[in-house]
Amino acid sequence: ESQLNPNYSFENFLEGDSNRLARSAGLAVAAKPGGTSFNPLLVFGGVGLGKTHLVHAIGVDIKDKYPEKTVLYISAEKFTQQYIDSVKKNNRNDFIHFYQIIDVLIIDDVQFLSGKTGTQDVFFHIFNHLHQNGKQVILTSDKAPVDMQDIEQRLLSRFKWGLSAELQTPDFETRVSIVKNKLYRDGVDMPEEIIDYVAKNIKSNVRELEGAIISLIAQSSFNKKEVTLDLARIVVEKFVKNTKREVSIDYIQKVVSDYFQMDVSTLQSKTRKRHIVQARQLAMFFAKKFTKASLASIGSQIGKRDHATVLHACKTVDNLTTTDKQFKKYVEDITKKLSV
Ligand code: ADP
Numbered sequence: 001e002s003q004l005n006p007n008y009s010f011e012n013f014l015e016g017d018s019n020r021l022a023r024s025a026g027l028a029v030a031a032k033p034g035g036t037s038f039n040p041l042l043v044f045g046g047v048g049l050g051k052t053h054l055v056h057a058i059g060v061d062i063k064d065k066y067p068e069k070t071v072l073y074i075s076a077e078k079f080t081q082q083y084i085d086s087v088k089k090n091n092r093n094d095f096i097h098f099y100q101i102i103d104v105l106i107i108d109d110v111q112f113l114s115g116k117t118g119t120q121d122v123f124f125h126i127f128n129h130l131h132q133n134g135k136q137v138i139l140t141s142d143k144a145p146v147d148m149q150d151i152e153q154r155l156l157s158r159f160k161w162g163l164s165a166e167l168q169t170p171d172f173e174t175r176v177s178i179v180k181n182k183l184y185r186d187g188v189d190m191p192e193e194i195i196d197y198v199a200k201n202i203k204s205n206v207r208e209l210e211g212a213i214i215s216l217i218a219q220s221s222f223n224k225k226e227v228t229l230d231l232a233r234i235v236v237e238k239f240v241k242n243t244k245r246e247v248s249i250d251y252i253q254k255v256v257s258d259y260f261q262m263d264v265s266t267l268q269s270k271t272r273k274r275h276i277v278q279a280r281q282l283a284m285f286f287a288k289k290f291t292k293a294s295l296a297s298i299g300s301q302i303g304k305r306d307h308a309t310v311l312h313a314c315k316t317v318d319n320l321t322t323t324d325k326q327f328k329k330y331v332e333d334i335t336k337k338l339s340v
């Protein structure tokens with residue numbers, strides 16, 4: 001069985017700036033599986049931003065258009081488990097053969113393969129076989145290939161062959177349309193101001209956004225409570241509190257520029273003045289340390305730099321911290337400010 005969830009369709013995957021590229025690439029792949037240069041298609045992004053949904057949608061659409069094609073969705077975790085079992089049972093070759101005859105292979109959360117060299121090795125061979133035979137491979141990951149750790153170089157280079165498309169956090173408009181679509185599908189009405197309130201306050205995770213709405217629907221239908229702004233506040237607070245608070249990159253830039261008594265725009269500017277460069281490098285270093293953002297994403301948020309610049313900044317800060325007493329004090333001071 002394909003393991004695809006028909007509810008995760010393109011129709012239900014609302015489009016916005018945050019997902020337009022990945023969504024369009026997904027549609028292109030679904031129209032011509034194995035026949036585009038998006039092979040593999042790698043969808044990456046943070047938790048709850050729709051990676052699993054989108055790759056299911058591609059699979060569901062392919063099954064619709066090409067019923068004769070074999071499409072298989074599997075998490076990297078389950079794939080690993082199957083592989084380990086096959087080794088134990090002495091049928092590693094059957095395992096490999098099973099995957100080599102699939103037309104469209106979807107593997108979710110490949111970051112799980114980090115450090116698992118045996119599974120990476122077998123996947124490398126399966127990948128090559130599928131790719132050579134014009135079969136489609138679709139992957140998801142929580143990071144861009146450049147930021148992946150403990151994945152063999154040869155596999156990483158395969159990941160980069162096709163297209164890596166990021167799912168970013170959706171903007172307010174998109175969050176509102178996701179909420180409205182959810183309410184519509186459940187046949188529930190909700191006042192506009194409540195929808196706005198929830199969409200305004202739950203920003204970084206679509207799963208949580210949906211969770212808050214489901215909770216409000218439940219309160220109103222089972223507890224017969226009227227959905228007021230007060231109720232919405234309580235529900236939203238629960239969701240926001242339950243998620244570990246992560247310092248944002250915006251906040252880090254603010255703290256660092258305050259510390260050096262400059263504006264955030266100065267910190268982000270292209271200038272090569274030494275004290276400004278250092279402030280910028282510190283902001284990058286702390287963003288790497290205190291957030292889960294990728295190097296690429298940190299760079300784009302701190303003055304539109306690339307991932308290599310961020311990597312260089314982190315190394316420079318590490319070096320200066322050991323060689324320069326004054327600099328070490330900056331790092332300690334700012335760490336304190338960020339930790340309260
Ligand atoms: P991830 O795999 O990235 O952690 P999921 O695919 O599990 O995220 O998505 C979390 C929830 O958010 C799912 O219920 C999914 O349907 C929903 N979701 C995410 N993005 C969208 C979108 N653009 N439109 C509609 N629903 C979305």
Ligand code: MG
Nearest residue numbers: 051052053108
């Ligand atoms: Mg997922």
